[in-house]
Amino acid sequence: MQVKYAIQDVYPDDFAHCYGCGRLNESGHHFRTGWEDDQTVTYYTPEPEHTAIPGFVYGGLMASLIDCHGTGSASLALLRKDGHEPEDGVEAPRFVTASLEVKFVKPTPQGVTLKAVGKFEEIRPKKFKIHTDVYAGDDIVAKGEVVAVVMPDTFTSK
Amino acid sequence: MQVKYAIQDVYPDDFAHCYGCGRLNESGHHFRTGWEDDQTVTYYTPEPEHTAIPGFVYGGLMASLIDCHGTGSASLALLRKDGHEPEDGVEAPRFVTASLEVKFVKPTPQGVTLKAVGKFEEIRPKKFKIHTDVYAGDDIVAKGEVVAVVMPDTFTSK
Numbered sequence: 001m002q003v004k005y006a007i008q009d010v011y012p013d014d015f016a017h018c019y020g021c022g023r024l025n026e027s028g029h030h031f032r033t034g035w036e037d038d039q040t041v042t043y044y045t046p047e048p049e050h051t052a053i054p055g056f057v058y059g060g061l062m063a064s065l066i067d068c069h070g071t072g073s074a075s076l077a078l079l080r081k082d083g084h085e086p087e088d089g090v091e092a093p094r095f096v097t098a099s100l101e102v103k104f105v106k107p108t109p110q111g112v113t114l115k116a117v118g119k120f121e122e123i124r125p126k127k128f129k130i131h132t133d134v135y136a137g138d139d140i141v142a143k144g145e146v147v148a149v150v151m152p153d154t155f156t157s158k
Numbered sequence: 159m160q161v162k163y164a165i166q167d168v169y170p171d172d173f174a175h176c177y178g179c180g181r182l183n184e185s186g187h188h189f190r191t192g193w194e195d196d197q198t199v200t201y202y203t204p205e206p207e208h209t210a211i212p213g214f215v216y217g218g219l220m221a222s223l224i225d226c227h228g229t230g231s232a233s234l235a236l237l238r239k240d241g242h243e244p245e246d247g248v249e250a251p252r253f254v255t256a257s258l259e260v261k262f263v264k265p266t267p268q269g270v271t272l273k274a275v276g277k278f279e280e281i282r283p284k285k286f287k288i289h290t291d292v293y294a295g296d297d298i299v300a301k302g303e304v305v306a307v308v309m310p311d312t313f314t315s316k
Contacts, residue, residue, distance in 0.1 A: 015211055017209045017212050018209060018210050018216050019219065020216055022209070025207060026207070027207045049177055049185040049186065050177050051175045051177055051180070051183060052176050052254070053172070053175070053252075053254075053313045054175050058222075059221075059225045059226075059254075059255045060177065060218060060221055061177070061218075063218060063260070064218025067217045067218055068217075094211075096211075096217075096265075097260075097262055099261045099262065100217065100221060100258075100262075101257070101259045102255075102257065102259075103256070104254070104257065106312065107254075107312055107313050151211070154265055155214060155265050
């Protein structure tokens with residue numbers, strides 16, 4: 001499974017280096033987040049080294065997936081509100097994470113493509129909360145909540 | 159800065175493959191968690207590729223650090239309760255994460271050694287909550303909360 005039109009394809013170059021989801025990060029995960037109907041989705045198959053206990057995926061990878069899926073979902077939501085879709089080629093607003101919560105529902109098996117499915121609510125015009133279920137096959141293995149805000153100046157004024 | 163006697167050195171071999179903190183994972187972060195007085199600490203210097211926005215560390219790494227620091231802290235606490243320290247060479251109980259919360263307080267600069275400092279409370283004999291502050295120099299850049307439980311059979315009965 002693949003997301004065809006990903007929000008990460010239209011992040012500005014300067015903000016496309018995230019280890020989780022940046023298309024310009026050479027060694028990262030390259031998460032790709034897009035629409036499926038009115039939900040946002042990210043697919044990812046963990047690498048063999050992403051082990052917790054042998055046979056299972058480590059929690060940091062799950063947290064990373066939920067995190068980037070959350071900021072990507074917020075960006076998709078705001079872009080659509082502004083009348084655009086990723087395939088339009090218009091630069092997308094870049095969100096950062098204010099907070100992240102992950103509940104590990106059951107051990108996540110390795111060798112399976114994970115599917116993160118997000119639903120969001122607008123808290124303020126530039127602040128969204130994204131609720132994410134991560135599936136391994138038919139099982140929900142983790143549930144996440146991300147509060148994402150449009151990137152503040154503190155990230156660029158360094 | 160280095161932790162000399164790390165709890166991860168005394169995890170049983172079968173449970174020492176975590177990408178975050180497993181001494182037997184060839185490509186992981188090799189987080190090492192030990193005591194400093196009555197607090198638990200983990201030091202880590204993120205790699206250059208662990209980028210969020212250039213110059214800053216991505217959230218997944220911070221979540222991973224807080225996660226493994228949390229399970230390590232719980233193991234340190236239970237081991238000490240049982241009368242041992244990591245330097246004794248006695249195998250430590252292996253915890254897994256039930257839930258993880260991360261608040262991103264300020265952007266985390268790259269090129270700085272991070273220090274996670276944990277305090278814990280016992281919820282039940284085999285269940286701990288760990289409160290973690292992550293420092294970059296004098297600044298707290300993230301705050302975390304992990305609920306960790308001794309590894310259930312679902313991880314080994316596969």
